[in-house]
Amino acid sequence: MPKNTQKKKSEAESPRRSFLNIIWIVLGGVVLAEFVAVAFAFLRPHKSKAGGENADSIITAGAVERFRPNSVTAFVRGKFYLARLENGGFLALSRTCTHLGCTVPWVEKEMKFACPCHGSAFDITGSVIDAPAPRALNIYPISIENNIIKVDIRQPKKRSTFRAEQVVYPKKKA
Numbered sequence: 001m002p003k004n005t006q007k008k009k010s011e012a013e014s015p016r017r018s019f020l021n022i023i024w025i026v027l028g029g030v031v032l033a034e035f036v037a038v039a040f041a042f043l044r045p046h047k048s049k050a051g052g053e054n055a056d057s058i059i060t061a062g063a064v065e066r067f068r069p070n071s072v073t074a075f076v077r078g079k080f081y082l083a084r085l086e087n088g089g090f091l092a093l094s095r096t097c098t099h100l101g102c103t104v105p106w107v108e109k110e111m112k113f114a115c116p117c118h119g120s121a122f123d124i125t126g127s128v129i130d131a132p133a134p135r136a137l138n139i140y141p142i143s144i145e146n147n148i149i150k151v152d153i154r155q156p157k158k159r160s161t162f163r164a165e166q167v168v169y170p171k172k173k174a
């Protein structure tokens with residue numbers, strides 16, 4: 001190739017190359033800024049209400065009367081079921097199967113939780129009625145104040161079986 005043609009070609013490529021360099025520097029800056037923002041959001045302590053409760057960790061389920069005895073209500077936010085037993089007491093049940101973690105739907109017609117993965121079933125208290133699930137569904141702490149039910153979804157409580165003391169009852173009106 002003649003020298004002149006080579007020189008002209010390299011002169012024509014030079015602005016293109018510097019433009020590409022600028023694009024790479026800008027893209028690199030954006031990626032770096034995003035990385036720093038994500039790292040900052042991850043490391044920053046979460047804002048909490050007085051008493052140390054995270055606003056998203058306590059779900060207000062509603063007034064006691066909203067839930068009829070012998071019923072199960074699904075809460076998408078919080079991923080739990082609120083079960084009201086026949087005697088009026090409440091349990092907040094995890095919707096995660098204790099076998100291998102599939103989501104367990106409530107089958108109203110059959111009054112049981114039936115896992116679609118390997119056939120485990122649980123009654124309204126979360127107790128195993130059909131294996132292979134090795135233990136009862138996990139539960140979440142419930143508090144009832146001024147007739148309003150609140151469920152603390154921070155940490156599910158593991159349990160091997162249902163026990164009467166796990167049930168939370170509304171205070172009787174004076």
Ligand code: FES
Nearest residue numbers: 097099100115118
């Ligand atoms: S995950 Fe539910 S039965 Fe296996």
